[in-house]
Every structure is written in structure tokens, then in C-alpha cells.
Amino acid sequence: MSQSDTAVEQRSEVVSRDRVVIRFAGDSGDGMQLTGDRFTSETAAFGNDLSTLPNFPAEIRAPAGTLPGVSSFQLHFANYDIVTPGDRPDVLVAMNPAALKANVGDLPAGGVIIVNTDEFTKRNLTKVGYDANPLEDDSLARFSVFPVAMATLTKGALAETGLSKKDAERAKNMFALGLLSWMYHRPHEGTERFLREKFARRPDLAEANILAFKAGHAYGETTEAFAVTYEVAPANLDVGTYRQITGNTALSYGIVAAGRVSGLPVFLGSYPITPASDILHELSKHKAFGVTTFQAEDEISGVGSALGAAFGGALGVTTTSGPGLALKSETIGLAVALELPMLIVDVQRGGPSTGLPTKTEQADLLQAMFGRNGEAPVPIVAPRSPGDCFDAALEAVRIAVTYRTPVLLLSDGSLANGSEPWKVPDADALPSIEPRFATERNSPDGSEFWPYLRDDDTLARPWAIPGTAGLEHRIGGLEKADGRGSISYEPANHDRMVRLRGAKIDGITVPDVEVEDPTGDAEVLVVGWGSTYGPIIAGARRVRGMGHRIATAHLRHLNPLPADLGDVLGRYRTVLVPEMNLGQLAMLLRARYLVDVQSYTTVSGLPFKAEELQDLFLEYLTGVHS
Amino acid sequence: MTAIDLGLPQLGGLDDIPKTDQKLRPADFTSDQEVRWCPGCGDYAVLAAVRSFLPTLGIKRENTVFVSGIGCSSRFPYYLDTYGMHSIHGRAPAIATGLAVTRPDLSVWVVTGDGDALSIGGNHLIHALRRNVNMTILLFNNRIYGLTKGQYSPTSEVGKVTKSTPMGSLDHPFNPVSVALGAEASFVGRAIDSDRKGLTEVLNAAAAHRGTALVEIFQDCPIFNDGSFDVLRKPETKEQRLIPVRHGEPIRFGPAGEDGLGEYAVVQEGFGLTVAKADEIDQSQVVVHDQTDQNLSWALSRLSDQDLNHTVTGIFRQVSRPTYDDMARAQVAEATERTPSADLQGLLNGRDTWTVAGG
Numbered sequence: 001m002s003q004s005d006t007a008v009e010q011r012s013e014v015v016s017r018d019r020v021v022i023r024f025a026g027d028s029g030d031g032m033q034l035t036g037d038r039f040t041s042e043t044a045a046f047g048n049d050l051s052t053l054p055n056f057p058a059e060i061r062a063p064a065g066t067l068p069g070v071s072s073f074q075l076h077f078a079n080y081d082i083v084t085p086g087d088r089p090d091v092l093v094a095m096n097p098a099a100l101k102a103n104v105g106d107l108p109a110g111g112v113i114i115v116n117t118d119e120f121t122k123r124n125l126t127k128v129g130y131d132a133n134p135l136e137d138d139s140l141a142r143f144s145v146f147p148v149a150m151a152t153l154t155k156g157a158l159a160e161t162g163l164s165k166k167d168a169e170r171a172k173n174m175f176a177l178g179l180l181s182w183m184y185h186r187p188h189e190g191t192e193r194f195l196r197e198k199f200a201r202r203p204d205l206a207e208a209n210i211l212a213f214k215a216g217h218a219y220g221e222t223t224e225a226f227a228v229t230y231e232v233a234p235a236n237l238d239v240g241t242y243r244q245i246t247g248n249t250a251l252s253y254g255i256v257a258a259g260r261v262s263g264l265p266v267f268l269g270s271y272p273i274t275p276a277s278d279i280l281h282e283l284s285k286h287k288a289f290g291v292t293t294f295q296a297e298d299e300i301s302g303v304g305s306a307l308g309a310a311f312g313g314a315l316g317v318t319t320t321s322g323p324g325l326a327l328k329s330e331t332i333g334l335a336v337a338l339e340l341p342m343l344i345v346d347v348q349r350g351g352p353s354t355g356l357p358t359k360t361e362q363a364d365l366l367q368a369m370f371g372r373n374g375e376a377p378v379p380i381v382a383p384r385s386p387g388d389c390f391d392a393a394l395e396a397v398r399i400a401v402t403y404r405t406p407v408l409l410l411s412d413g414s415l416a417n418g419s420e421p422w423k424v425p426d427a428d429a430l431p432s433i434e435p436r437f438a439t440e441r442n443s444p445d446g447s448e449f450w451p452y453l454r455d456d457d458t459l460a461r462p463w464a465i466p467g468t469a470g471l472e473h474r475i476g477g478l479e480k481a482d483g484r485g486s487i488s489y490e491p492a493n494h495d496r497m498v499r500l501r502g503a504k505i506d507g508i509t510v511p512d513v514e515v516e517d518p519t520g521d522a523e524v525l526v527v528g529w530g531s532t533y534g535p536i537i538a539g540a541r542r543v544r545g546m547g548h549r550i551a552t553a554h555l556r557h558l559n560p561l562p563a564d565l566g567d568v569l570g571r572y573r574t575v576l577v578p579e580m581n582l583g584q585l586a587m588l589l590r591a592r593y594l595v596d597v598q599s600y601t602t603v604s605g606l607p608f609k610a611e612e613l614q615d616l617f618l619e620y621l622t623g624v625h626s
Numbered sequence: 627m628t629a630i631d632l633g634l635p636q637l638g639g640l641d642d643i644p645k646t647d648q649k650l651r652p653a654d655f656t657s658d659q660e661v662r663w664c665p666g667c668g669d670y671a672v673l674a675a676v677r678s679f680l681p682t683l684g685i686k687r688e689n690t691v692f693v694s695g696i697g698c699s700s701r702f703p704y705y706l707d708t709y710g711m712h713s714i715h716g717r718a719p720a721i722a723t724g725l726a727v728t729r730p731d732l733s734v735w736v737v738t739g740d741g742d743a744l745s746i747g748g749n750h751l752i753h754a755l756r757r758n759v760n761m762t763i764l765l766f767n768n769r770i771y772g773l774t775k776g777q778y779s780p781t782s783e784v785g786k787v788t789k790s791t792p793m794g795s796l797d798h799p800f801n802p803v804s805v806a807l808g809a810e811a812s813f814v815g816r817a818i819d820s821d822r823k824g825l826t827e828v829l830n831a832a833a834a835h836r837g838t839a840l841v842e843i844f845q846d847c848p849i850f851n852d853g854s855f856d857v858l859r860k861p862e863t864k865e866q867r868l869i870p871v872r873h874g875e876p877i878r879f880g881p882a883g884e885d886g887l888g889e890y891a892v893v894q895e896g897f898g899l900t901v902a903k904a905d906e907i908d909q910s911q912v913v914v915h916d917q918t919d920q921n922l923s924w925a926l927s928r929l930s931d932q933d934l935n936h937t938v939t940g941i942f943r944q945v946s947r948p949t950y951d952d953m954a955r956a957q958v959a960e961a962t963e964r965t966p967s968a969d970l971q972g973l974l975n976g977r978d979t980w981t982v983a984g985g
Contacts, residue, residue, distance in 0.1 A: 239983060243979045243980075288968040296753075304723075312732065424979060466688065466689065466690075466725075467644075472708055474706075476704070
């Protein structure tokens with residue numbers, strides 16, 4: 001969008017756009033996440049492809065009107081398939097001076113700012129360090145600024161409802177949503193329905209919010225200020241049924257589905273932690289699928305109870321974020337020794353320690369790989385997009401149950417809260433997972449049950465659950481004798497058992513690497529994992545669009561790595577690994593394959609921007625780096 | 627927030643567990659593992675008591691699970707031919723909770739010690755007790771760390787000289803029964819390892835209790851804390867000190883007096899209890915044990931200080947209270963009943979889908 005677009009004089013001119021990025025920003029209490037969610041739903045219903053990035057403070061209500069209290073929601077939507085929430089907003093909706101100040105730096109020249117002028121009081125300006133009102137000097141001259149007295153207009157629209165001024169003013173986010181919905185031709189039936197359901201017990205508030213929404217819409221339509229509206233045609237996606245989904249919801253559904261296709265009751269033991277708590281909330285709603293959720297007294301009890309449930313033959317699951325994973329590590333080590341199936345979900349956030357609870361990072365990879373005492377290998381699976389969290393959860397459970405091992409699923413904050421259209425899978429077509437509980441004594445002469453006698457192919461041990469007569473056995477954290485499973489301190493046995501546990505994990509069947517190398521002769525390969533998929537693909541598309549050749553590969557399995565990965569890496573002159581940590585995957589690849597991997601890292605708490613990676617790729621493609 | 631009344635349990639602790647017609651013997655519960663406690667360890671006595679007690683429950687052996695933490699006593703599961711898990715330090719109650727919630731058909735036992743339960747695992751213990759998950763916790767209290775070779779424990783006396791406290795321990799000890807009562811336990815009992823009859827009686831009641839039952843077992847460590855409970859064992863001292871209590875009976879102890887009951891009695895003193903000579907008081911003053919009376923249970927637990935002067939054994943408290951695992955399963959059952967064939971496709975679709983058709 002440029003200045004000239006908005007300068008067109010004719011009323012209601014409709015301009016077509018391929019893609020738009022909008023950022024709603026306001027105080028934590030302004031309802032910006034809700035506003036963004038609703039605009040996203042409208043956009044999904046319209047049929048655009050989309051990707052979102054909520055960004056909010058860890059404090060529930062930071063002091064009103066301050067910079068730390070700013071909460072924002074960015075939405076990228078387009079008429080083609082997109083993979084990132086967008087680098088820079090074309091439109092910024094700023095509900096107060098703090099929101100303007102915190103976000104205006106991300107806006108490109110010519111960007112549109114729609115601003116709620118009611119909050120631009122001297123006091124509020126001073127609070128965030130504005131000496132002068134930026135709406136009244138020329139500091140915003142590079143942008144198209146639309147001052148709208150949203151609070152006043154909302155209160156005016158609701159004057160007849162009998163609501164208090166305070167309650168009426170709270171609906172100003174719906175006024176903003178109405179205005180933007182008008183500007184981008186969004187359908188609004190969904191929002192009206194949503195508000196009626198959300199405020200089912202307070203019909204007066206439901207109607208007030210709908211009224212505010214309509215007032216915003218009408219304001220756009222009737223005011224001279226807005227000369228242009230924009231159309232973004234529906235995207236041409238694969239044939240199928242779609243819905244909008246966040247990573248945490250998709251992950252929860254993956255766990256429910258895993259219970260269904262394995263026939264195992266799901267037991268989630270979890271302690272609330274940002275940004276993983278929504279998985280606990282979501283799963284607690286699905287008891288009808290045989291899902292039991294247990295809010296434990298701490299992280300250790302969360303994973304311990306899941307392990308106890310697994311011993312009893314349930315699908316034991318625990319969900320957490322980095323600090324919680326640290327607390328769970330001893331129990332995960334026990335699960336490695338017990339060789340019982342268990343799913344551990346780590347929704348990574350900024351670290352170390354409490355770090356940045358609401359921001360994203362990928363810095364738990366080495367903790368997942370090595371964060372236990374002794375040689376305690378654990379398979380690691382990482383989803384690449386919000387919708388992919390569903391498939392990744394199913395894949396993690398397949399590995400856990402097939403190989404009788406704890407499995408770590410590494411999501412992150414941007415996947416957890418970000419959303420995208422998701423092609424809904426056919427529930428009946430999901431592949432089954434076979435628990436194959438042991439039912440017979442298995443010792444060579446058939447007279448005893450040996451809990452550590454392994455399957456020849458998978459090296460998995462039998463899963464014999466209490467209640468099975470004749471298979472009574474004891475397992476524990478002490479080293480076991482190979483086969484028989486009784487306590488053994490024998491040196492050669494320990495050496496053998498350590499290697500067997502390692503060989504079992506190394507032998508897990510994972511698909512070969514999918515390399516995207518359209519010309520087939522690229523010399524630079526970009527390798528990513530987890531949520532960097534979007535920006536890497538977007539960056540690669542951009543440089544390909546400029547005529548460059550570049551290959552990409554994305555790793556879903558971090559342990560074990562795909563069997564052909566070494567060969568793939570060896571085929572390229574340069575292997576580049578962008579990560580949201582200080583080079584953890586790069587370290588693993590260098591150690592494992594002796595390839596001179598180039599590491600590019602950021603730990604800002606925010607995802608890579610496509611533009612940033614485009615520039616990085618160009619540096620490698622044009623010889624700044626060789 | 628809305629509160630929902632979930633009702634009282636209608637069942638006993640073993641009612642959901644498959645019964646056996648088979649005549650089981652202690653030998654059936656004996657695994658092939660060689661028992662490796664030190665000679666003279668009190669754990670042997672408890673193991674023998676449990677092995678002969680388990681067959682009397684009439685439940686299937688394969689539906690019995692022992693979960694333990696770390697410590698000498700936590701080796702217990704290896705020596706029983708049931709299902710068992712020797713887990714990690716302090717975490718057995720958490721592990722047992724996941725098992726008990728998902729498997730109502732199992733008799734779940736936790737074996738733990740004073741360090742395992744009250745130090746590293748204190749948090750899991752109190753939360754298991756307050757939730758009232760259907761399991762029995764055997765807390766072996768020898769007032770010392772044995773497996774790490776002799777450091778003081780959270781139940782050791784103040785001033786105790788150990789390897790880590792050459793000038794005497796500074797920690798004020800826990801009273802495990804008081805801790806359990808404070809954690810809202812629905813069943814708290816105490817027994818002495820060498821008292822097979824008293825121990826078996828408490829174990830029986832604990833197994834039959836629906837909810838978390840905590841049984842503290844005084845137990846000797848002959849290597850690092852030898853004779854720590856001798857005053858409760860030796861005939862010349864024990865009668866003055868041991869106060870066995872039974873629900874509904876007046877609390878009298880000591881050598882039998884003229885009326886055939888003990889020469890001492892427990893009587894009220896202020897808000898607490900004290901000991902009096904029975905023949906010096908009116909018999910109406912003798913406290914009658916009521917295991918449902920919270921204040922009485924508490925006061926009984928406070929009669930004994932670290933000097934073991936007046937040590938109550940038996941069942942301090944037993945009340946019927948909803949169990950976490952029953953309620954958790956009831957919620958799943960209720961949700962399943964409401965939506966008998968929960969539709970996975972419907973869940974995945976959600977309410978707002980759109981279709982992209984082929985062009």
C-alpha cells in the first residue's frame with residue numbers, strides 16, 4: 001500500500017491487493033487479541049490464506065497506557081498460499097499512544113495508521129515519553145494517518161443502550177473491528193454470532209458490542225476520510241475442507257486423535273505454564289473422548305502421573321515449556337530406563353530461566369537432546385506450522401507406542417498461539433497405532449515373563465500392564481539385566497543396555513529428508529526445523545523470484561535424524577541453518593556429519609522476518625559469504 | 627466459579643478390584659529376588675507382615691501394584707511378586723496417582739521412607755493426601771538416611787549427631803501423622819515394625835479404606851540409627867509409653883489396673899490432651915477415641931514429642947470423603963454418556979469450516 005493509493009479522491013473506490021498485513025495494537029486490557037482473532041475468523045471464512053502472530057506481555061494487566069502493557073495481534077492474509085505472519089504491517093491500528101510508539105517503527109513508509117485519538121491526552125503522551133502529540137506534529141508525515149475518536153464514537157453509538165460509559169467504552173475494540181471489516185470487505189455474520197454466544201448471559205453486552213461493530217462499519221462507509229476499500233480475493237488452496245486453527249489447538253486434537261487411533265485412554269498430567277496451558281485447557285474439554293486431565297501440584301508430578309498412567313496402559317502425556325522440561329528431566333530419564341511410551345510436549349519460550357514467557361524461541365533443542373543424566377536418548381519431533389502440530393503429535397505418539405519410549409514434541413510460542421487455515425484431515429483415514437500389549441510369558445522356555453526381552457526389529461520391549469495374570473514384574477530406575485530385567489550391576493550388561501537403548505532410538509524409522517530444490521542445481525541448502533519453516537520458505541521464494549537458485553529442507557525429526565541427511569548435506573556447497581537460538585541444530589549437524597554448517601541465529605523473542613532471511617540468502621548466493 | 631457437589635464414596639478401597647477364588651499364600655507374593663537389606667533391618671519384619679497380609683485381601687495378585695521411590699525401603703517392590711515400580715526419589719505418590727486414576731481395578735500401594743516422603747517428596751505426599759486418591763502409602767520411618775549412609779532425616783531429633791551434623795542436627799523434625807492430618811488426610815495410622823498384630827490391623831483398615839491411607843511404620847535401622855525405637859519395644863519402658871487406640875474405646879494404656887484396663891488414661895487438658903493416672907480421675911474424663919473427630923486426631927498426634935514419651939499407635943483418623951480418582955472417572959463417564967460416540971471428525975471440523983472446491 002502506498003501513499004498514492006490512499007490519496008485517491010473517489011468515494012468507495014475498491015482496490016485489489018494480493019496480500020495485506022494488519023496489526024492491531026492496544027493496551028493489554030483493550031481486547032486486541034480478541035479483535036485479531038475475530039478479524040482472522042472473518043478472513044478465514046472469506047477464504048484467504050492467512051497466518052497470524054499474537055504478541056502480548058507476560059503481565060496480565062501491566063499498568064494501563066504504558067509501553068510494557070502493549071498487546072498486539074498481526075495478521076497476514078492473501079490470495080495465494082502464504083507461510084509467515086508478515087514482516088511489516090501495511091496497516092497499524094493503534095488504540096493508544098503506547099501502542100503507536102511501540103509499533104510505528106515496524107511500519108514501512110506509506111503505511112496506514114488508524115489511531116484512536118481519544119487516548120492521546122497529555123497525560124498518556126507523557127507516560128510513554130512523547131513530548132508533543134505525534135498526531136499534531138509532522139513526525140508521522142511518512143504515513144497515512146487516520147485519526148478516529150473511537151471511544152467517543154463508540155460511546156455515542158451506545159448512548160441509547162443504557163450501559164454505563166465505562167462499559168460502553170470497552171466496546172471500542174469492536175468499533176475498530178467494524179471499521180477494518182468494512183475496509184477489507186470482510187463478512188461479519190460470524191462476528192455477530194460469536195458475540196451473541198460469548199455474551200450469552202449478558203444479552204445487553206452482546207447487543208452493545210454488535211452495535212459498536214456496526215457503528216465502526218458505518219463510520220467507514222459514511223465518512224469522507226476513507227476514500228478506498230480493499231479487496232483480497234480468496235486464495236487458491238488445495239481442494240478440501242478448511243478451518244482456522246492455532247498450534248496449541250491442533251496439538252490437542254492430535255493427542256485426542258492419537259488416543260482414538262491407538263485405542264488407548266489419554267491421560268494428561270500437566271502443570272499450568274505459558275505458553276502450553278492452552279493444551280491443558282483444550283484437552284480438559286474432551287473427556288467424552290476418554291481423555292483424563294490432571295492438573296498436578298508441580299511439573300514433576302505432571303510427568304510422574306503421566307508415567308504412572310503409561311505403566312497402567314494409558315497414553316501418558318505431559319505438556320510444559322522450557323522451565324518445566326528442566327524439572328521433568330529426571331522422570332524422563334526414568335521413562336527411558338523403564339522403556340514405557342510417553343509423550344512430553346515442550347512449547348518453547350524465551351529462556352534462560354523464566355526468560356520471556358510469552359515470546360518464542362527454539363533454544364530447548366539441546367535440552368531435549370541431552371538434558372538428562374547418563375546416556376538417555378529421547379526421540380524428538382518438531383512441528384513446522386500451527387496446523388502441522390496435529391500431524392506431529394500423531395507421529396510422536398506413533399514412535400512412543402511402537403518403540404516403548406518417551407518422545408519429546410518441540411513446539412514453540414509462535415506456533416502455539418499463531419494460526420493458519422488447516423485442511424481438516426479425514427478422521428477415518430488416520431493410520432492406526434497398535435499398542436500390542438504383552439499377554440504371554442516370553443522367556444526362552446516359556447515359563448517366565450522377561451520384561452526386557454526385545455523385539456528383533458524395533459528393539460522395543462514388551463508392554464505388560466498390571467492386571468495381566470502371569471506377567472507380574474518389577475521395573476525401575478536401577479540398571480536391568482538384558483532380557484530378564486532383574487537388577488544388574490554387571491559391567492558388561494550395563495555397557496550392552498546403554499548401547500541397546502541408544503540403538504533402539506537410532507533405529508526408529510523416519511522418512512527421508514524432503515528437499516525443495518526447484519532447479520535441481522542449487523549450491524546453497526537452507527536447513528530448518530520447527531517454526532522457522534514459514535520464514536525460510538518465504539525467504540527462499542523471494543530470492544527464487546529474483547532468479548536465484550536455492551534449496552531448502554525442513555527437519556521434522558531431530559532425533560533420530562533422517563538416514564539420508566548426511567548425503568543430502570554433502571551435495572551442497574553451502575549448508576545454512578537459521579535458528580531462533582545460538583546455533584543448536586547447527587552444532588548437532590556439524591558434530592554428526594562433519595559438514596561446515598553456516599549458522600544464522602536470532603533470539604529476539606520474535607520469529608524471523610522473510611525479508612531478513614531473503615537478505616541473508618542473497619549474501620550467500622551472491623558471494624558475500626561463500 | 628461454580629462448585630458441584632460430587633457426593634461421598636459408596637465403595638470400599640478394594641471393591642473395584644477383581645477377586646480371586648484361588649487360595650493364595652505368602653509364598654505366592656514372594657519374588658525370585660534375593661532380599662538385600664542389612665541384617666536386623668526393620669524392613670524384613672514389614673515385608674514378612676505384608677507378604678502374609680496380602681493373600682488375606684482376596685484380590686487377584688496381578689491387580690496389585692507397589693510403587694516406591696528411592697531409599698532402603700523403596701527396594702520393597704522387588705521382593706513382592708506383584709506388579710511393581712521402583713521409581714525415583716520422592717515421586718512415587720505422583721506416579722501412583724496417574725496409575726490409580728486410570729486403573730480403578732488395581733490395588734495401588736506406595737512404599738516410601740521418611741526422607742523420600744517428607745523431604746524430597748514432601749510436596750507429592752501432601753497433595754496426594756489432600757486429593758484423596760485411592761491408594762495406601764506405607765511410610766517407613768527410621769528417622770535416618772540409611773541408603774546414603776547415615777545423614778539426619780526430616781524426622782530425626784534436634785541435636786542428632788550424624789555424618790552431616792557432627793555438632794548436632796539443627797532441623798526441627800516433622801511429625802508425619804500431624805503432617806498428614808494437616809494435609810487433609812482421610813486415613814492416618816501408625817504401627818511399629820515388630821508389632822505384627824498391630825501393623826496388620828492398621829494395614830487391613832488402610833487397604834479397605836477408599837481414599838489415600840497413610841500408615842507410618844516405626845522401623846529400625848540397625849546400622850545408622852540402632853535402637854531408636856527401643857523405648858517402644860522394651861517391656862520395661864513400652865507399657866508406659868505406647869498408647870494403642872481403637873475407635874469407640876476409652877483411651878487407657880499401661881499395665882492393667884483393677885478394672886482390667888491400663889493404669890493410665892488420656893484426658894483433655896485445655897484444647898489438647900494429656901496423660902493421667904486412671905485411678906486419680908473420674909472415668910467420665912477418659913477420652914473415648916473417635917477416628918472421625920479431627921481435633922481429637924490432631925491432639926493424639928501431638929501427645930508424642932521427639933522423645934517418644936507418649937506414642938499413639940493405631941488409626942488416628944478415618945473419614946469418608948470423595949476420592950479424586952472416583953470423581954475424575956465420573957466426569958469422564960458423564961461426558962461419555964452425554965456424547966456416547968464422540969465424533970472425532972466433528973471435533974476436528976469445529977464450527978467454522980469452508981470448502982475449497984476443485985476448479
